[in-house]
Amino acid sequence: MRETLVLNASFEPLSTVSLRRAVVLVMQDKAVVENAHPGLRIRAASVDVPVPRVIRLSRYVRVPFRRRAPWSRRGVLVRDQHRCAYCGRRATTVDHVMPRAQGGADSWLNTVASCAEDNHRKADRTPEQAGMRLLRKPFEPTPADALLSALGVSVREELPDWLGALPA
Numbered sequence: 001m002r003e004t005l006v007l008n009a010s011f012e013p014l015s016t017v018s019l020r021r022a023v024v025l026v027m028q029d030k031a032v033v034e035n036a037h038p039g040l041r042i043r044a045a046s047v048d049v050p051v052p053r054v055i056r057l058s059r060y061v062r063v064p065f066r067r068r069a070p071w072s073r074r075g076v077l078v079r080d081q082h083r084c085a086y087c088g089r090r091a092t093t094v095d096h097v098m099p100r101a102q103g104g105a106d107s108w109l110n111t112v113a114s115c116a117e118d119n120h121r122k123a124d125r126t127p128e129q130a131g132m133r134l135l136r137k138p139f140e141p142t143p144a145d146a147l148l149s150a151l152g153v154s155v156r157e158e159l160p161d162w163l164g165a166l167p168a
């Protein structure tokens with residue numbers, strides 16, 4: 001899938017996103033097309049838009065992290081959209097999957113957002129030891145993830161199928 005460059009409203013380059021994400025941002029009026037592939041259009045149902053090479057955000061967005069994001073508790077909560085990795089309810093704490101007491105690191109791949117109740121219940125145990133299951137795997141956020149979360153677009157959101165059938 002080809003990538004589209006995203007500019008902030010101030011024209012500062014922010015990130016790249018997949019063509020599908022770029023089209024969704026344009027359809028949601030969150031971005032405008034600055035540069036498009038000549039002669040290529042996306043047509044489906046009620047949609048007819050140019051195939052964007054560069055889009056610019058309609059409103060200025062302060063992006064929470066850029067390039068390789070340094071780990072932080074706040075960053076983990078933002079990445080996980082304040083949803084508990086064990087029960088899906090609102091999370092206010094950060095849990096170490098491999099507990100620090102057992103040598104677990106402060107890292108993107110070892111930490112998840114957790115509600116206080118599940119964090120307390122899990123204590124200094126791994127999910128296996130505590131008989132708890134992670135609803136999703138922790139991941140290291142990319143600049144595109146950061147940008148999409150700043151725009152309020154769910155990072156792992158499903159997109160319409162027809163966006164997969166674009167001209168190459």
Ligand SMILES: [Zn+2]
Pocket residue numbers: 084085086087088089114115116117118
């Ligand atoms: Zn929970």
